[in-house]
Amino acid sequence: MNALFWNLVSLVATTTLVNALPGFPSHIYGVNLGSWLVLESWMLPQEWIDMGGQRCDDCSACVATEFAFAQAYPDTVDAKFKGHWESWFTASDVEALKSAGINTVRIPLGYWIVEALVDRRVEFYPRGGLAQLRRGLQLLHDAGIVVILDHHALPGVQTANQMFTGRCTSDVEFYTPFNYHRALIWTSVMTTLAHLDPAFASAVAIEAVNEPIMDASQTPGYGDFQKNFVRVVRATEYLLGVPAPGFPVLPAPVNGNFSQLLPHINDTVQLFTEEVRSVLLDAVPIILKLGISGISRRSGPLVTNFMDINWQHNNPANPADAQIGPQGYDNHLYYSFGGVADANPDAYLTSICNLNRIQADAALSNSPLWFGEWGLPTQFQATDEFLFQWADAQKLAYSKGAGWIFWNFKVENSQLAGNLSRQWSYLDGVRLGFLTKDPSKLHNPRVCDPYIA
Known part of the structure; x- marks a missing residue:
């Protein structure tokens, strides 16, 4: 009876909610565009050395990240990164992804892509990324591939000693009012771009925070940030004349004149808390300086996106409590870092074939769920034969939810x-050959039969 219950929960989560997300395909077959606009030097070690970077066991101890590079080479960093951005993700890559049946990409972004948010006295990052994002988004739109704009590297750094934050440091300061506020300004700017900039037509969702600290006791205020993130997206859309679920519709600004929007920031609409008003007032000058104008290109709201509640432990806030309008949830699963299954093929396959994360999330209203990062790495020397099974088994497990996005x-x-x-x-x-040419297919649809508990 218990197994039947969980199967029904999973079925409801998969069939009723996935298709309800505006702009998304009915099932996600995706990849991350990692190391493009947030560079992780472990993924391109030779190019990094050629650029002038360094390799070290402790990524905080050498020039191993964007922050350290920009600090070390302030006069050449912009040109060096322009060369990287233009060569790492190209029209040929988009064609290859389209040919491989990919319908969704998740683009990791740093807060510094909105350059006005960077305090150049103490923060060091390359400039020019927004133009590159526009270039890539246009290529993806032309190929019919939709995009999740992933806030991957947050102001103040959200996780210690990780290249994916843009700066390897043990000094984690994201979970403060100041940096929450900066992240919300970023959110308003990106929401505006997604609605008004023609290059952003393929962007269908914004992810609030990539991989926050797993211990919720170390992320004070994160639950309030989640609620403010959604409010800022919906309040920004409200000002742009996009219907926010449950709220009145304003006319779009005439000729993209954002000064017309300012009086409405004080509207007595529940979206406009004191923090949201402050965020919008700080975002409008940045939007004006970027020269964004026009009328919203989409008729409906963006999908807000969070790491799921089960990403954290120690009584985390439930992101479902923040939901206003369409929302999706993201989980990341890597066996190669340990702590999931014993380091042998049978343990890996037994674990993945009995995965219950989709059901567990659905029971807490975190649906639809997709797996926004996963891969084939293992803690042991994997044979080719095992990698065929490992790819099939993971795709089978993750496809029971909204789909998957490979790293x-x-x-x-x-x-x-x-x-x-x-x-x-x-x-x-x-x-x-480990991954099928048609991402919806498996080499062996019965790969999990011997391992089902």
């Missing part, structure tokens, strides 16, 4: 990178 679309092929791309690159996984 990463590609990884450097070089002598210095060694065999890295064999298990981390989606395109190489397809080339090698």
Whole structure:
């Protein structure tokens, strides 16, 4: 009876909610565009060295991140990164993804792509990323691939000693009113771009925070931030004349004149809390300076997106409590870092084939759920035979939810990178045959039969 209950919960979560997300395909088959606009030097070690970066065991101890690079090379960082941005993600990559059946990409972004948010006295990042994002989004739109704008690297750093935050440091300061506020300004700016900038037509969702600290006792105020994140998205849309669920509709600004919007920030609409008003008042000058104008290009709201409640422990806030309008949930699962299953093929397959995360999330209203990061890496030397099974079993498990987004679309092929791309690159996984050319298919649909509990 218990198994039947969970199967029904999973079925409801999958069939009734996935299709309700505006702009998304009925099932997500995706990849991350990692190391493009948030560079992680472990994924392209030779290019990083050629740019002038360094490698070290402790990424905080050398020039291993964007922050350290910009601090070390202030006169050349913008040109160096322009070269990287233009070569790492190209029209050829988009064609390869389209040919591989990819319908969704998640683009990791740093807060510094909104350059006005950076305090150049103490924060160091390359400039020019927004133009590159526009270029990539246009290519993806032309290919019919939809986009999740993922706030991957937050102001103040959300997780210690991780390249994906843009700065390796143990000094984690995101979970403060000041940096929550900066992240919300970023959110309003990106929401405006998504509605008004023609290049952003493929953007259908915004993710609030990539991989916050798992221990909720170390993320004070995060539940309030989640609620403010959704309010800021919906309040920004309200000002742009986009229907916010349950709220009146304002006329769109005439000729993109944002000064017309300012009086409405004081409307007695429940969206406009004191913090939301403050965020919008700080965002409008940035939006005006970016030269964004026009009328919303989409008729409906963006999808708000959070890491799911089960990402954290120690009594975390439930992001479902923040929901106003369409919302999706993200979980990341890597076996290669330990703590999930014993380091052997049978344990891996037994674990993944009995995964209950989709059901557990659905019971807490965190549906639809997609797996926004996963890959083929293991803690042991994986044979080719196992990788065929490992790819099938993970796709089978994650497809019971809204779908999956592989990390990463590609990884450097070089002598210095060694065999890295064999298990981390989606395109190489397809080339090698571990991943099927049609992402909806499996080599062996019954791969999990021997392992089901």
